[in-house]
Amino acid sequence: MNNKFYGIGVGVGDPEEITMKAVNVLKKLDVVILPEAKKDEGSVAYEIAKQYMKKDVEKVFVEFPMLKSLEDRINARKANAKIVEEYLEKGLNVGFLTIGDSMTYSTYVYLLEHLPEKYLVETVPGISSFVDMASRFNFPLMIGEESLKVVSLNSHTEIEKEIASSDNIVFMKVSRSFERLKQAIIATGNQENIIMVSNCGKENQVVTYDIEELEEEDIPYFTTLILKKGGMKAWKKFIS
Amino acid sequence: MNNKFYGIGVGVGDPEEITMKAVNVLKKLDVVILPEAKKDEGSVAYEIAKQYMKKDVEKVFVEFPMLKSLEDRINARKANAKIVEEYLEKGLNVGFLTIGDSMTYSTYVYLLEHLPEKYLVETVPGISSFVDMASRFNFPLMIGEESLKVVSLNSHTEIEKEIASSDNIVFMKVSRSFERLKQAIIATGNQENIIMVSNCGKENQVVTYDIEELEEEDIPYFTTLILKKGGMKAWKKFIS
Numbered sequence: 314m315n316n317k318f319y320g321i322g323v324g325v326g327d328p329e330e331i332t333m334k335a336v337n338v339l340k341k342l343d344v345v346i347l348p349e350a351k352k353d354e355g356s357v358a359y360e361i362a363k364q365y366m367k368k369d370v371e372k373v374f375v376e377f378p379m380l381k382s383l384e385d386r387i388n389a390r391k392a393n394a395k396i397v398e399e400y401l402e403k404g405l406n407v408g409f410l411t412i413g414d415s416m417t418y419s420t421y422v423y424l425l426e427h428l429p430e431k432y433l434v435e436t437v438p439g440i441s442s443f444v445d446m447a448s449r450f451n452f453p454l455m456i457g458e459e460s461l462k463v464v465s466l467n468s469h470t471e472i473e474k475e476i477a478s479s480d481n482i483v484f485m486k487v488s489r490s491f492e493r494l495k496q497a498i499i500a501t502g503n504q505e506n507i508i509m510v511s512n513c514g515k516e517n518q519v520v521t522y523d524i525e526e527l528e529e530e531d532i533p534y535f536t537t538l539i540l541k542k543g544g545m546k547a548w549k550k551f552i553s
Numbered sequence: 554m555n556n557k558f559y560g561i562g563v564g565v566g567d568p569e570e571i572t573m574k575a576v577n578v579l580k581k582l583d584v585v586i587l588p589e590a591k592k593d594e595g596s597v598a599y600e601i602a603k604q605y606m607k608k609d610v611e612k613v614f615v616e617f618p619m620l621k622s623l624e625d626r627i628n629a630r631k632a633n634a635k636i637v638e639e640y641l642e643k644g645l646n647v648g649f650l651t652i653g654d655s656m657t658y659s660t661y662v663y664l665l666e667h668l669p670e671k672y673l674v675e676t677v678p679g680i681s682s683f684v685d686m687a688s689r690f691n692f693p694l695m696i697g698e699e700s701l702k703v704v705s706l707n708s709h710t711e712i713e714k715e716i717a718s719s720d721n722i723v724f725m726k727v728s729r730s731f732e733r734l735k736q737a738i739i740a741t742g743n744q745e746n747i748i749m750v751s752n753c754g755k756e757n758q759v760v761t762y763d764i765e766e767l768e769e770e771d772i773p774y775f776t777t778l779i780l781k782k783g784g785m786k787a788w789k790k791f792i793s
Contacts, residue, residue, distance in 0.1 A: 320688070329574040332680065337569065416687035416694045425691060430790035436688035438680045440572065447656035448560070448676035451665060454656045455703065462719065463701040478718045479702065550670035 316343075318397055318432055319408040320425070322415040322439020323361045326514035330445065331361065335437045339365040343405035346397060348420050349376045358410035373400070377420050394427035401432050413441040418465065418485070442537050443483040446510050450520070452541070452548035455481050459543070466490050472497035482540045488532040495524050498540065506545050509538040522549070556583075558637055558672055559648040560665070562655040562679020563601045566754035570685065571601065575677045579605040583645035586637060588660050589616045598650035613640070617660050634667035641672050653681040658705065658725070682777050683723040686750050690760070692781070692788035695721050699783070706730050712737035722780045728772040735764050738780065746785050749778040762789070 319338050324330040339362055347359055359372075375393045380386050400407045411419040415436050425434065443463065447454045455461045462479035464470060467489050475482055476497060484494060487509065498504060504525060511519045511533040521527070522545060524538075541548075559578050564570040579602055587599055599612075615633045620626050640647045651659040655676050665674065683703065687694045695701045702719035704710060707729050715722055716737060724734060727749065738744060744765060751759045751773040761767070762785060764778075781788075 330572050332570050334569040422693040434791040436691050438684045438688035440678045444678045448678035451676050453662040458705050461703040465698050551674040
């Protein structure tokens, strides 16, 4: 059998910001696996991708519940990989959609982890939120010999240490610990070196360069902040 | 005038691994700026993009010489931005191609830096080498709460400190200090946690998981190494 399990990165929202490879793979899918735990994410990815898929593509909703015990989470992942396996055994092309890039914080890898190696797998990359942000607002992620660090912000993140560790720092999931992040940015004197974007590329997109007046409850779930120690000022001239 | 200066990320080599947005922008270009200093890179980007461009697109070669003095480099960049400006003044659509992503270590930003703000600018992102690598070889760049660091390796890089600083570390331009990198990987016990790819996606692509026998002179210019502290072993099963 030549059918495959495909992981497809669909970008952050603009239906043109998807690779031609992703479009060609989407056309082949018989079944699309949609994660239910992150209900919003699942539907956003599907909304971007659906125009490229067959009209009769079978939608299969699977749950990745946020269970406290790792063992329970692993069992849920195994059960989901089993579902993928059943469709692959029927000779069907099965796809899993990810917002942004397939290999950047995606549930897709938990299916790969538990899928037997006899199946064919193909992963198609996509444009992540932070990569999209840099192009959308015309600033470099890194130039010359600069480094870049990507951090999934949470209540344990040692924020000042992260700021010290790199020339450019991307904080994802900012809403989870915004107050601490704001204080660390002020404490390290980086107030003018940041750009923060919520709902990047969507209708309700919000861009801000000044976070001092903002509070944690103002921050939407899909918010990314990039701190550029080299400064943001020079990079505002082409933002319209 | 509604003409623009476009920065376009064209991916690492697979002509399908380019976004639809990039393809649509390439079709509009009247002029394409090609950097001459990195002769190989310039032509690779052009080879990927040319099938999508008008047959009579004007090719303009500009030099970004590797001059020792920063002042001289800045003057060269200003002169190049002036060339872009002249074409924009004629009402033409001007494009600058970058291998991988437009905002990841691209010369493009040196043109943006010196271009007056009255012009319209649009940047189209692309798939970087390390993003491509993860999908091509079916392993996650980061999962769960993991962090990622991207480093442009050179003779000054404090490699063990970089390894300590993140869960996943991408070393770009590995050939510039391979021997030191190899020793640091061995010293920190990470020999089994790496994947190294040279000429990713091209005919002469080489993948290796074991660098202990390799010497600095064996390493091609386009080589990226990813160190995953969580291990690479689990992620080899879908590599064909």
